[in-house]
Amino acid sequence: MSLLSQPEAFQQALADWYAIAQRPLPWRTAPSLYKTVVSELMAQQTQIKTMLPYFDRWLKRFPDFQALADAPSEDVLKHWEGLGYYSRARNLHKLAQEYVALDPKPSIAKEWQALPGIGPYTSAAISSIAQNFPAAVVDGNVVRILARLTNDARAFKNNGEAVKAFTPTADAVLNTKTPGDHNQAMMELGATVCQKGNPLCTVCPVVQFCASAAQGTTEGIPNIQRKAIVQVQIDRLWIVHDGKLLLHRIADDARQLAGQYELPATTHFATKPKLGKALATKSRGITNKRIKETIYPLKPSSLSSQPSELHWIALDQLDRITLSGPHRRWTKELLKAHSAAS
DNA sequence: AACGCGGGGAT
DNA sequence: ATCCCAGCGTT
Known part of the structure; x- marks a missing residue:
């Protein structure tokens, strides 16, 4: 046949x-x-x-x-x-x-x-x-x-x-x-x-x-044939103060994840914050990238300045904004650990 | 024609 | 860790 x-x-x-x-x-x-x-x-x-x-x-x-x-x-x-x-x-x-x-x-x-x-x-x-x-x-x-x-x-x-x-x-x-x-x-x-x-x-x-x-x-x-995979490392910050979480809002005209929120990266600050012991390390693959993200806890008092694209979002309002998929998941995880610890 | 775009299921 | 998924729009 x-x-x-x-x-x-x-x-x-x-x-x-x-x-x-x-x-x-x-x-x-x-x-x-x-x-x-x-x-x-x-x-x-x-x-x-x-x-x-x-x-x-x-x-x-x-x-x-x-x-x-x-x-x-x-x-x-x-x-x-x-x-x-x-x-x-x-x-x-x-x-x-x-x-x-x-x-x-x-x-x-x-x-x-x-x-x-x-x-x-x-x-x-x-x-x-x-x-x-x-x-x-x-x-x-x-x-x-x-x-x-x-x-x-x-x-x-x-x-x-x-x-x-x-x-x-x-x-x-x-x-x-x-x-x-x-x-x-x-x-x-x-x-x-x-x-x-x-x-x-x-x-x-x-x-x-x-x-x-x-x-x-x-x-x-x-x-x-497939494309080569590129390794990427990103350091992110977990900053909670007064019932609010500091998040970075990606610009509406960005090519990637426009308008969505994510955990702030050290690169979002004019001077790189001093990092302590990591809270969590996450790894994921997207398209042809392998992304490792390390999340560090930081006290808001140690921030020198706050760029305009960073926003304090009340913890009970997080469901009202759009986070990128993994960051929504991680935020939920870390909040759970955060509330269990306090 | 080549590249960037997300996140996850399956192995 | 890697491949690939009922692809498309832009460069």
């Missing part, structure tokens, strides 16, 4: 599997265009499992395009807090405002792509899933599946190059009768069976079409 000579047989095997194996996701049980749009924006570079609680909260607070369009932006950002890639939230907000004013509404992939936050992948996903438009999605899952099905061991410089390379194949195997289910089935297969490590070929519904399975080369495909 060959993928490209018998695309209909491949499509059928995939569809039969998807009908029984698909996960019950909240945007599948009672589908709507709005749910499709929200889920696709949230799913960009984010695992489905990670976004599920965010999706539910979002739908409760912003049940439709109009409610989202009317919401204040602080509210929108607050509901995205912790999910990362915050431009997605700003784009989704703008998208809702543009969408409610649009007439006629977008109905094909190219029209969706004109809206903010919608690129080639998301336009194909929305139009195929919600509007039965025949556009093939090419995400990380689809790249992996197609590279393996065709036993393509080429080395790609980055993910974008691989996406481009497999787009013609994705178009060629698309089931144009049921493009939405076909696209979701491809991604579902990649997420649950054709995984990066330990692919479950013995239960794969399309293994008979898979050239890499026949050759035993599946696990090493696709071959995509």
Whole structure:
């Protein structure tokens, strides 16, 4: 059996599997265009499992395009807090405002792509899933599946190059009768069976079409180069006084974490504060950085000056502001220890 | 074409 | 510790 000579047989095997194996996701049980749009924006570079609680909260607070369009932006950002890639939230907000004013509404992939936050992948996903438009999605899952099905061991410089390379194949195997289910089935297969490590070929519904399975080369495909990881060290301060915590507010026009709060770093002060024994050391990875952050306790009396971007936030008001994800978590941890100690 | 953007799940 | 995730916008 060959993928490209018998695309209909491949499509059928995939569809039969998807009908029984698909996960019950909240945007599948009672589908709507709005749910499709929200889920696709949230799913960009984010695992489905990670976004599920965010999706539910979002739908409760912003049940439709109009409610989202009317919401204040602080509210929108607050509901995205912790999910990362915050431009997605700003784009989704703008998208809702543009969408409610649009007439006629977008109905094909190219029209969706004109809206903010919608690129080639998301336009194909929305139009195929919600509007039965025949556009093939090419995400990380689809790249992996197609590279393996065709036993393509080429080395790609980055993910974008691989996406481009497999787009013609994705178009060629698309089931144009049921493009939405076909696209979701491809991604579902990649997420649950054709995984990066330990692919479950013995239960794969399309293994008979898979050239890499026949050759035993599946696990090493696709071959995509990665960027070097950069190590970063940041010293931060834990300054509590009179029931308030000193936090740094990132500028609204910053490229990174705009408008969000974080624990102040020593670099935020004109003269580096004198540090004692560390309160905690945290390590995390983001994109191509490995960040080590050491948090030092400091008495406010030892501060020489206070830059304007630093703000005292009452401890019982912390839930009202948006902190970057890890800093929200650490703040909660340290407050717990702080109250236990006092 | 290359780069920056977050945070977390899985191994 | 490392890879990668239902990618996009900017440079």
